[in-house]
Amino acid sequence: MISQLQQWAAERGFRVACGGVRVLDEARAELVRQRSAGELDANFYTSNLDFFRYENSSSNIADVKAVIVVAVPRPAHRLSFELETESFEVTLPPTYVRYSALFKEVRDDITAEIPELHGHLEVLVAPLKSVACRLGLVTYGRNNLTYIPEWGSYFQLVGYVTDEDIGIADDWCPGPLTLMPECENCAICSSACPTGVINEERVLLHAELCTTLFSEQLGDLNHDLSADCLFGCLACQQVCPANSGLLQIEPVGVTFDRRETETILSGHDARARDNTESAARKLAVLGLTEEALIGRNLARLIAGHSQAQQPRAHR
Numbered sequence: 001m002i003s004q005l006q007q008w009a010a011e012r013g014f015r016v017a018c019g020g021v022r023v024l025d026e027a028r029a030e031l032v033r034q035r036s037a038g039e040l041d042a043n044f045y046t047s048n049l050d051f052f053r054y055e056n057s058s059s060n061i062a063d064v065k066a067v068i069v070v071a072v073p074r075p076a077h078r079l080s081f082e083l084e085t086e087s088f089e090v091t092l093p094p095t096y097v098r099y100s101a102l103f104k105e106v107r108d109d110i111t112a113e114i115p116e117l118h119g120h121l122e123v124l125v126a127p128l129k130s131v132a133c134r135l136g137l138v139t140y141g142r143n144n145l146t147y148i149p150e151w152g153s154y155f156q157l158v159g160y161v162t163d164e165d166i167g168i169a170d171d172w173c174p175g176p177l178t179l180m181p182e183c184e185n186c187a188i189c190s191s192a193c194p195t196g197v198i199n200e201e202r203v204l205l206h207a208e209l210c211t212t213l214f215s216e217q218l219g220d221l222n223h224d225l226s227a228d229c230l231f232g233c234l235a236c237q238q239v240c241p242a243n244s245g246l247l248q249i250e251p252v253g254v255t256f257d258r259r260e261t262e263t264i265l266s267g268h269d270a271r272a273r274d275n276t277e278s279a280a281r282k283l284a285v286l287g288l289t290e291e292a293l294i295g296r297n298l299a300r301l302i303a304g305h306s307q308a309q310q311p312r313a314h315r
């Protein structure tokens, strides 16, 4: 079945790797160690990493036999909001558009191709980079993202567990965490990070200070957003030599007209406020996990843009 999965992935331009459940034990043990050693910020851990459930409680599958991780190349997307006098364009970095939907779509696609897996694939809720690296699918970069040759870091990882015997050898062992050799003496991403979360001394991110985290967190936005990114940040990826020329940018095919933009800017729940539901339909196309925060972040980007337009003496 592993070769069927490989063929399925190759036909779609995806990559796939499979392994035994030991990979989950190792990923979990390392995370627990990093938390106990104080290498991971305690509050950050509780708010952002405590949801990992690994193989057992995450699934209806009682007896997990194998782990499957798929890498799907993703572009960045551009979308527009019509303002009173201009059209305001923003970027959604790779993985934001339809993030959650992709997990289900890939699973449905796999089971359509390999019917034996129907009802036997459950979404894996675990640290996917760490699992994918131990499966040999990806390699870490200094910026703490993972890389695949010819794709750079511009892909989404989706993971599954199965109780089917897909052909993992009994003596299968997870591989080590690996860093791209070119990162050894390179600190370009570290210098480019607006909040200094990439430390030259360690690969582990100081994620509690990452611009992406602020952009996705509920509540008041007490930090700057990154350039024109509605969510997330591209700073550490765009400067990375291993990503050179690899970022694809596509229009998402959604423009919010003036009334819809005002609806979005007027409050957090654009769907509820938009009586005609046209903004809601467009938001559904984006399928953003962070949808409730669009208005807040858009207002911040527009304010920053207006400030930059003003003559210096007036600032």
Ligand code: B12
Pocket (backbone or CB within 6 Å): 027, 030, 031, 034, 040, 048, 049, 093, 094, 095, 125, 126, 127, 128, 129, 130, 140, 143, 144, 145, 146, 147, 152, 153, 154, 155, 156, 157, 158, 177, 178, 179, 202, 203, 204, 205, 207, 210, 212, 213, 216, 231, 232, 233, 234, 236
């Ligand atoms: C929480 C989270 C965040 C948090 C925290 C990020 C973090 N690094 O922990 C925030 C909100 C900041 C975030 C930001 C982003 N995220 Co995010 N995020 C996640 C999530 C849900 C979990 C990540 C995680 O496990 N963190 C825990 C830490 C401890 O694990 P780790 O990052 O793998 O770090 C390992 C290494 O540091 C290793 N390690 C320690 N020392 C050493 C030394 C060496 C030599 C080596 C090799 C390794 C090593 O130990 C750690 C594992 O125990 C995953 C989805 C998922 N379910 O996995 C997506 C995910 C990691 N995010 C993703 C993306 C795309 C992003 C952003 C690029 C989005 C954006 N454009 O802004 C940024 C990138 C920020 C950055 N430079 O890493 C993708 C990454 C794809 C890829 N190519 O790798 C993922 C996998 C989502 C997905 N399904 O594809 N994210």
